[in-house]
Amino acid sequence: MSQQTFHIRVNVNGRWYEADVEPRMLLIDFLRDVLGFTGPHIGCDTGHCGACTVILDGRNVKSCMVLAVQVDGARILTVEGLEQDGQLHPLQEAFWENHALQCGYCTPGMLMSAYFLLKRNPDPTEDDIRKAIEGNLCRCTGYVNIVKAIKSAARKMSTRKQ
Amino acid sequence: MLQVLDGLRPRPFEYYAPTTIEEALKLLEEKEDAKLLAGGQSLLALMKLRIISPPTLIDLNRIDGLRYIKEESDGWLAIGAMTIYDDVEQSQVVRRRYPLLWEAVYRLGDQQIRNRGTIGGGLVEADPSGNLPPVAVALRAQLVAMNKDGRRIIPAEEFFVDSFTTALEPNEILTEVRIPPWPERASGAYVKLSRREIDYPIVEVAVQLALGDGDDIKEIMVVLGAVASTPYRATAAEGMLMGKSFDEQLVAKAAEECVKDLEPPSDVQASSWYRKEVSKVIVKRAIVKAWKRAMEVEV
Numbered sequence: 462m463s464q465q466t467f468h469i470r471v472n473v474n475g476r477w478y479e480a481d482v483e484p485r486m487l488l489i490d491f492l493r494d495v496l497g498f499t500g501p502h503i504g505c506d507t508g509h510c511g512a513c514t515v516i517l518d519g520r521n522v523k524s525c526m527v528l529a530v531q532v533d534g535a536r537i538l539t540v541e542g543l544e545q546d547g548q549l550h551p552l553q554e555a556f557w558e559n560h561a562l563q564c565g566y567c568t569p570g571m572l573m574s575a576y577f578l579l580k581r582n583p584d585p586t587e588d589d590i591r592k593a594i595e596g597n598l599c600r601c602t603g604y605v606n607i608v609k610a611i612k613s614a615a616r617k618m619s620t621r622k623q
Numbered sequence: 624m625l626q627v628l629d630g631l632r633p634r635p636f637e638y639y640a641p642t643t644i645e646e647a648l649k650l651l652e653e654k655e656d657a658k659l660l661a662g663g664q665s666l667l668a669l670m671k672l673r674i675i676s677p678p679t680l681i682d683l684n685r686i687d688g689l690r691y692i693k694e695e696s697d698g699w700l701a702i703g704a705m706t707i708y709d710d711v712e713q714s715q716v717v718r719r720r721y722p723l724l725w726e727a728v729y730r731l732g733d734q735q736i737r738n739r740g741t742i743g744g745g746l747v748e749a750d751p752s753g754n755l756p757p758v759a760v761a762l763r764a765q766l767v768a769m770n771k772d773g774r775r776i777i778p779a780e781e782f783f784v785d786s787f788t789t790a791l792e793p794n795e796i797l798t799e800v801r802i803p804p805w806p807e808r809a810s811g812a813y814v815k816l817s818r819r820e821i822d823y824p825i826v827e828v829a830v831q832l833a834l835g836d837g838d839d840i841k842e843i844m845v846v847l848g849a850v851a852s853t854p855y856r857a858t859a860a861e862g863m864l865m866g867k868s869f870d871e872q873l874v875a876k877a878a879e880e881c882v883k884d885l886e887p888p889s890d891v892q893a894s895s896w897y898r899k900e901v902s903k904v905i906v907k908r909a910i911v912k913a914w915k916r917a918m919e920v921e922v
């Protein structure tokens with residue numbers, strides 16, 4: 462079989478990038494190895510851990526379960542795109558303040574799932590938060606502080622808006 | 624260009640992203656052993672593990688007009704095959720008219736899976752413990768299949784032929800799921816037992832029923848998943864409840880009856896014996912919940 466390649470154009474964190482990719486290249490490998498966004502992690506490779514979660518056209522997805530060719534023309538947000546002008550995103554601040562990370566392996570994915578939740582539901586209950594991070598496994602911090610941090614970020618974001 | 628690492632990565636394949644269904648059907652005829660790519664949440668995992676290595680993928684994601692939820696004038700609800708689970712979960716129409724479908728997608732995988740996985744993929748995958756197959760059977764849904772010569776309708780009850788096997792021909796694409804209107808006083812429930820929320824069910828039960836003039840059952844469908852290679856319709860239990868008025872003890876008896884002939888599989892999640900025992904409880908809960916919903920004493 463002759464090796465097919467595709468030329469794709471993708472917006473990551475506000476900037477457009479172009480590259481040639483083999484169809485079998487996964488979005489996570491494209492982000493990490495081609496573009497150098499090493500924020501999203503690979504934790505399992507089978508779609509179970511959520512460490513590779515990014516925002517694709519407004520929705521959190523596992524980037525190990527999407528092909529790079531599929532995102533031609535799309536907008537992606539990774540953890541690197543959360544801070545603005547040297548200012549941490551309220552979610553990042555809240556994770557820091559509430560000790561919501563220990564080793565930090567799950568954090569880039571956890572933050573993106575929390576980001577999607579707060580876009581959809583700015584005032585989530587604890588149950589809403591737990592439901593929203595079902596697909597993100599944390600092996601060390603434990604979920605209690607993560608839930609606390611997301612709640613605190615929601616409060617911060619709503620008071621800053623007023 | 625960077626080389627693709629070999630560990631847990633798919634073998635090379637040809638990729639096509641047609642923009643019309645006609646084009647996709649043509650490719651499906653032409654390319655030997657091609658696989659359709661919907662949400663990829665099952666297919667890509669299998670390809671990464673190299674359990675399957677299709678030579679060609681035909682991606683359905685660039686085809687317009689396969690993602691919709693439409694209420695039709697005759698009361699049927701039509702859902703496009705490429706509608707993602709999250710759209711179904713967010714749909715007020717689905718939640719109001721078919722609460723069991725809403726519950727089944729609400730309890731399917733996690734948010735990331737629901738943002739990518741499709742209703743068509745979830746049905747065609749025909750995983751014996753998938754959330755959707757028993758729901759489609761309980762609702763008496765019809766599945767619309769298309770090939771280059773036209774379309775045909777397959778009742779959900781005939782669609783699931785064996786584990787991971789459906790009645791679709793290799794040259795067919797599932798384009799739509801159609802759910803019939805149920806009478807005014809009808810409702811349903813979907814109950815799933817799993818260790819963690821994102822796990823596939825150990826046992827799952829989909830119930831849809833309609834009431835007569837009082838709280839008596841006029842129509843009922845009780846369908847179990849994860850206990851056999853295809854959705855298991857508990858006709859004996861259904862028969863015991865037809866025409867009867869609300870009675871929890873009778874429901875418990877029907878649930879006992881319903882598991883009698885079951886020989887569920889044993890796997891890492893649960894033993895056959897456990898699946899059978901716990902099915903009684905889950906069946907009872909699902910029927911009671913659906914019945915109470917139809918009587919409007921519970922949401």
Ligand SMILES: Cc1cc2nc3c(=O)[nH]c(=O)nc-3n(C[C@H](O)[C@H](O)[C@H](O)COP(=O)(O)OP(=O)(O)OC[C@H]3O[C@@H](n4cnc5c(N)ncnc54)[C@H](O)[C@@H]3O)c2cc1C
Pocket residue numbers: 507508509658659660661662663664665666667668683704705730731732733736739740741742743744745747748750752753754755791795796797798821822823824
């Ligand atoms: C971590 C994780 C947890 C999960 N948990 C659950 C769960 O709890 N319950 C559950 O039910 N599922 C679960 N899933 C699987 C999920 O439901 C999949 O999305 C689904 O099985 C396949 O849908 P898809 O759209 O991703 O299809 P794909 O993976 O793209 O395709 C699946 C199969 O269907 C075929 N196909 C797809 N669409 C069509 C079509 N329109 N016409 C003809 N053939 C088609 C494909 O060729 C392929 O063979 C989970 C998946 C993961 C990764």
Ligand code: FES
Pocket residue numbers: 502503504505506507508509510511512513514523524525526
């Ligand atoms: S690496 Fe993608 S879900 Fe684990």
Ligand code: FES
Pocket residue numbers: 561562563564565566567568598599600601602603
């Ligand atoms: S902080 Fe270590 S895995 Fe979550």
